[in-house]
Amino acid sequence: MGKAKNIILFGFGSFGKQLYKKLRSRGHNVKVIVGFDDYVEMESDASADIIRINITKNDDILALNLDEKESIFYCVMNKTANNLFLVLTLKSLYPNANVIANSNSKEATRKLKYAGASSVIDLYEATSRRIVNVLTKPAVSMALDEIIYNQNDLKMLEIKLKENTFLEGKYISEVKFRQMGIILIAIIDKELGYELIFTDHKINHKLDAGDILVIVAKESDIRKFQEMLEIKD
């Protein structure tokens, strides 16, 4: 779908490995970095490109020549303390970097956010949410499975509007998204700042270049939609 991104993955524990698999299956380029004494099970993931450095040393990290603008950093070390320290290190070296970290509790999430992680994935929070959803909203969790977890042609993605597309200057209600097989869930309207707005609110937004649409659709419909967007007015 979206463009392939450069991803730097710090840590290769059980979570790191899963993340690596998922990222690779979506076509991203992943570089794995682990500490010297981190144990890495190699057998099944021999293909992984693993670099061993001393993760606490600034020089070692700088020596990797990481590109902070073009890559996303994932900090998924096994220990929360190591992870926190790593986020801090990365943020001090690359203040503008996009750093994502994993955590296992609300406590850790708070600290990681404070250290500068732009997004934190709480392993247990996400899991418990899913377990509860399966029990209380079975249909919803099945639908979400179809959209996010299962590898089928239903996808959720975001599209940033370029200049002079056919949507330029149109109001949301004028565009027949549903007939195109697309469900528009939310938008970021540049005129209203960077807040995410769900389209169930009865506000009719005007679409401009730079707005971001969050849509759910079948892959074939997405391709058609993107082709339509390519045609300049």
Add this chain to the structure above:
Amino acid sequence: MKRLNHKLLSYSYFLQGSKRYNRVKSFLSDLLENDEYPYKKYFDFFMIFIILSSVTLLVMDVKQHIPSWLDNIDLYFITTIFILEYLLRMWIYSDIHKIIIDEHDECKYFDKEVNWFSLFLKIVKNKWAYVTSLSAIIDLIAILPSYRGLRVLRVLVLFRAFKMLRYTKSLTGFLYVLKNKKFELMTLLTLSTFFIFISGIMLYVFEGDNKNPNIHNILDAFYWALITISTVGYGDIAPVTSEGRMVTMLIIITGIGLISFVTSIIVSSFNERLGVLREDRVVQEVGKKKKLTVICGYGLLGRLVSQGLKKNGVEFVVIDKNEEMTTLASQAGYHAVCANSTKGEVFEKLGINERISHVLCLTSDDIENAFIAINVKSLNEKVHVTARCSDDEIAMKMKCAHVDQIIMPEEIAGMMGAVYAGEPVAFEALLSIIEEKEKTQIDEVAITQGSFLDNKMLGDVDFEKLRLILLGVFKYSESFKLGEFVFNPSDEFVLNAGDTLICIGYSNAVSNLKRKM
């Protein structure tokens, strides 16, 4: 003889097959014995009322003569009920016709004639086992006071009060404590008897020879010793000689020791029993629920899931083998039982066949989760089991054990991380919907028979006016529980009862739609 034999056997088979007979018997056994039967409560109340009124009559009869009609009620009505109850309990205790059939089958198998005497003996032995049980003896004694010939028997009405223990569960807990500490209490009893014996005789020797006008015989001396050693000390009999006072001082000191010893034994026994009592209470409380979810393991994940379930109003019980964890869970206000969930016992207590619908295995150990899952599945295959697992290989094995859902935290979070890499905005949108951090959330609405959406074409429904985004519909089908997911259905799509809509929208908008259903 042969004819009688044949007749008895055919009658036994008739009873075995009779629906009415079995219905009546099972109703009575529910009413008398089954704690979970809802109407047993009323029966128990009725019996307690009757017992209390007969005890009241006994007390009133001491000073003023009670009217004869009341006495007649006591004599005929209450006694009849007690006798009836006694006989019914004996009846439901076992099935005679089953014994006859079994005996007959056995004889047929070995080509023997049925031995009438041994058959009769077997039946009597079977019922005798009931008659000699403690509760049956109490029941029987409680009937006796109805015989007015002996005045002493009147006091046996109080045995009717003992009968009440049968109807109240909490009191039996106390008896259990006494039974549990039998050895310690017996030792103390022997010890105190010994002291009373010795000091009683000593006082009698010192003061019995007319020195103390209050001590007439050895019984008085023993009575004095008991009153003193128990620290009650009425003072109606007091030693007058200095030898007697020496004895008194000695037994007062031993008395204090003995009393505190008894108290501490009973208190500690109660403490030991407290966990079991609490567990019983939990089991009793959840016994009223129709549908129950069991969470095994109260670690990080267990805690979060408990919170989530509580928020959504799902009834659940937490099981953890670690007592600290169950204490934490009870403090958080959940039902918690400290037990080993790899054993069948706790699940049977909680009603695996009646009310448990889901079991979540959320301990941090994959192998233990698999163990619990297999344990539950072997008890009742229909229970929906969800197991947490971090290892692909163990996940495969769990699938073999027919675990309904395997949750891998790393996989779920890994997928989230991967989605974030490609579509950060979509990810944020999704996260805020799923986590219900904002008012916009995703929810499901089932279409009910005859509601305003039943049999309607989708094009005719104005979802915009309902302020909802329709993501898709689960088309109802007989074979699947939820059916097929139809994403973004067209305007010609017809909605029917049983279909489930997946909508995104304000929580108010969703509940609005649900209310309309």
